[in-house]
Amino acid sequence: MKDEFWFKEFHHKGFYIGFKKKKVLKEFKSKYQKIEVFYNEFWGNVLILDGLVMITEKDEFFYHEAIAHPPLFVSEKPKRVLIIGGGDGGTLREVLKHNVESADLVEIDEAVINVSKEFFPDIAASFTDKRANIITEDGVRFLEKTENKYDVIIVDSSEPFGPSSVLFTRKFYSLMKDKISDSGVISAQLGSYLFHKKFISEFFKEIKDLFKDSYLYTGITPTYPGGLWTYGIFSKKNLIKDSVWKKDIQTKYYNELIFKGSLKSEI
Amino acid sequence: MKDEFWFKEFHHKGFYIGFKKKKVLKEFKSKYQKIEVFYNEFWGNVLILDGLVMITEKDEFFYHEAIAHPPLFVSEKPKRVLIIGGGDGGTLREVLKHNVESADLVEIDEAVINVSKEFFPDIAASFTDKRANIITEDGVRFLEKTENKYDVIIVDSSEPFGPSSVLFTRKFYSLMKDKISDSGVISAQLGSYLFHKKFISEFFKEIKDLFKDSYLYTGITPTYPGGLWTYGIFSKKNLIKDSVWKKDIQTKYYNELIFKGSLKSEI
Numbered sequence: 001m002k003d004e005f006w007f008k009e010f011h012h013k014g015f016y017i018g019f020k021k022k023k024v025l026k027e028f029k030s031k032y033q034k035i036e037v038f039y040n041e042f043w044g045n046v047l048i049l050d051g052l053v054m055i056t057e058k059d060e061f062f063y064h065e066a067i068a069h070p071p072l073f074v075s076e077k078p079k080r081v082l083i084i085g086g087g088d089g090g091t092l093r094e095v096l097k098h099n100v101e102s103a104d105l106v107e108i109d110e111a112v113i114n115v116s117k118e119f120f121p122d123i124a125a126s127f128t129d130k131r132a133n134i135i136t137e138d139g140v141r142f143l144e145k146t147e148n149k150y151d152v153i154i155v156d157s158s159e160p161f162g163p164s165s166v167l168f169t170r171k172f173y174s175l176m177k178d179k180i181s182d183s184g185v186i187s188a189q190l191g192s193y194l195f196h197k198k199f200i201s202e203f204f205k206e207i208k209d210l211f212k213d214s215y216l217y218t219g220i221t222p223t224y225p226g227g228l229w230t231y232g233i234f235s236k237k238n239l240i241k242d243s244v245w246k247k248d249i250q251t252k253y254y255n256e257l258i259f260k261g262s263l264k265s266e267i
Numbered sequence: 268m269k270d271e272f273w274f275k276e277f278h279h280k281g282f283y284i285g286f287k288k289k290k291v292l293k294e295f296k297s298k299y300q301k302i303e304v305f306y307n308e309f310w311g312n313v314l315i316l317d318g319l320v321m322i323t324e325k326d327e328f329f330y331h332e333a334i335a336h337p338p339l340f341v342s343e344k345p346k347r348v349l350i351i352g353g354g355d356g357g358t359l360r361e362v363l364k365h366n367v368e369s370a371d372l373v374e375i376d377e378a379v380i381n382v383s384k385e386f387f388p389d390i391a392a393s394f395t396d397k398r399a400n401i402i403t404e405d406g407v408r409f410l411e412k413t414e415n416k417y418d419v420i421i422v423d424s425s426e427p428f429g430p431s432s433v434l435f436t437r438k439f440y441s442l443m444k445d446k447i448s449d450s451g452v453i454s455a456q457l458g459s460y461l462f463h464k465k466f467i468s469e470f471f472k473e474i475k476d477l478f479k480d481s482y483l484y485t486g487i488t489p490t491y492p493g494g495l496w497t498y499g500i501f502s503k504k505n506l507i508k509d510s511v512w513k514k515d516i517q518t519k520y521y522n523e524l525i526f527k528g529s530l531k532s533e534i
Contacts, residue, residue: 261523
């Protein structure tokens with residue numbers, strides 16, 4: 001079991017997961033982060049950013065379904081959607097299952113988009129949808145200057161350090177609030193339910209009063225630390241618990257009951 | 268990172284989880300299996316049977332809540348409960364939150380019960396409840412000779428090989444059917460939603476017609492392969508989807524919506 005054939009992600013100094021790199025497909029430093037793609041016999045192609053698993057072909061749908069559908073259903077008739085981050089295209093794919101007019105994806109690192117096109121073509125297929133606008137830019141700068149109002153903003157970022165740290169601030173949530181419509185809804189990935197509980201709890205307390213209705217919720221993510229991921233959802237007008245999920249949107253796992261059963265006011 | 272300080276469980280030849288053994292607390296062979304207990308800084312005490320993680324102090328409640336509450340709520344007013352396996356006492360603890368008259372726990376390996384008393388005292392506290400009867404015997408043999416009728420049977424076994432393999436047969440489910448009351452309900456752990464999908468799918472097809480209503484359902488289990496666990500639930504009379512969950516039973520994570528949202532007729 002030679003170390004160079006294994007990728008290890010430590011979730012804690014006493015706990016990690018190990019993926020055999022059956023074949024290393026790409027390994028380089030972009031302007032923003034270290035990017036690695038390898039093939040694993042169970043999970044398929046695996047994307048690593050700065051040493052953390054972002055997506056695997058086999059289980060990415062769990063995460064993307066959970067971050068995308070809740071805000072779209074809570075906002076009722078979303079027309080304009082903004083995704084901040086999400087450069088692999090998985091969240092975009094789920095968004096485009098809804099009857100939206102446009103979906104802007106603002107990813108800071110063009111290299112992530114290119115890697116997805118090359119090694120995750122089924123996911124990256126969403127980039128070619130005529131409703132999708134792919135913008136390579138800093139999410140905060142884009143929001144500051146845009147005159148658009150969005151019905152839904154989804155913050156599909158990496159962890160709260162490095163390029164994504166500015167996305168975990170009250171200032172950023174105030175900015176998003178200015179850029180959503182009166183019935184606008186925001187969702188964001190916040191971290192591991194088990195490993196990042198303290199951070200999530202404190203950050204949520206810091207921002208929840210900005211919106212009429214705010215919740216934490218969870219979804220399964222097999223290859224993320226602890227298997228259970230936490231998201232935040234923030235609504236300017238509608239009550240999140242009252243959202244009605246249309247039956248014509250097909251998902252592989254996530255659904256209305258799992259979402260509503262996982263809603264929490266604190267963790 | 269010397270190997271002797273790490274416990275590794277391979278979920279696939281190309282994927283494993285590693286726990287640092289901060290302190291080895293016990294390591295021996297019982298009559299039935301290899302038993303190991305160690306302390307991990309994140310998960311607390313960890314119980315390993317034949318090389319597989321059974322429980323950790325930190326996350327055991329996810330599994331035990333999911334296996335215990337669904338059959339108890341589906342059966343409406345359960346009085347007599349039988350747990351087959353479950354020698355750590357976690358399922359028993361959840362069962363005893365309900366207003367049951369008796370809970371028989373039939374564990375084949377007395378050593379598991381003793382290890383739980385020694386290293387998981389909070390969980391094993393359930394053994395001392397006056398409604399609990401702890402029986403050290405082979406589950407199949409116990410069922411064959413008992414004249415009891417149970418309202419709920421919970422099969423909290425280890426994996427479908429070694430001592431537990433007889434619990435994954437149509438014959439065993441026919442036997443359980445004979446020993447449940449007219450409104451009886453059975454639940455059982457069936458394996459990993461991702462890693463054991465084929466086995467679960469085939470086994471469920473083999474047994475589901477024995478009962479009026481049969482479903483697969485899932486729950487999170489952070490330290491089990493893939494983080495998402497599959498259970499079966501089988502009802503002789505009541506419709507599983509119509510179950511009403513009383514609000515006075517407190518759980519840390521699992522609940523009626525998460526259960527109902529996860530029900531599947533096949534995987």
